[in-house]
Amino acid sequence: MRVTSLELHQKLGQTIDQARLEPVVVTKHDRAHVVILSAEHYAFLQQAARKSRITGSLTPEERKLAAAAVVPSEPEQALLLSQLASAVEAGQKQ
Helix, strand or coil: CEEEHHHHCCCCCHHHHHHHCCCCEECCEEEEEEEEECHHHHHHHHHHHHHHHHHCCCCCHHHHHHHHHHCCCCHHHHHHHHHHHHHHHHHHHH
16 A cells, blocks of 8 residues: 555554555655554564574575475475375374
């Protein structure tokens, strides 16, 4: 969602409510100026930034392994997720 700074001033409460659902870009002179987002989304972004910094500290060997990694096709992913769900379900029944 995008609002102008004037709209933000006029409808602050509504804009904050909307920002809890999706980031709100506030424009000034037709250019993005700031973004308002929920505390949960902000925490998610902070966590993602921390993870990326940790990933950036991989050893050369770990980087080589990561570069060589292959992402399974969508059907393979579906099969693996199904197998994982079955294993989790079986573990919960015990």
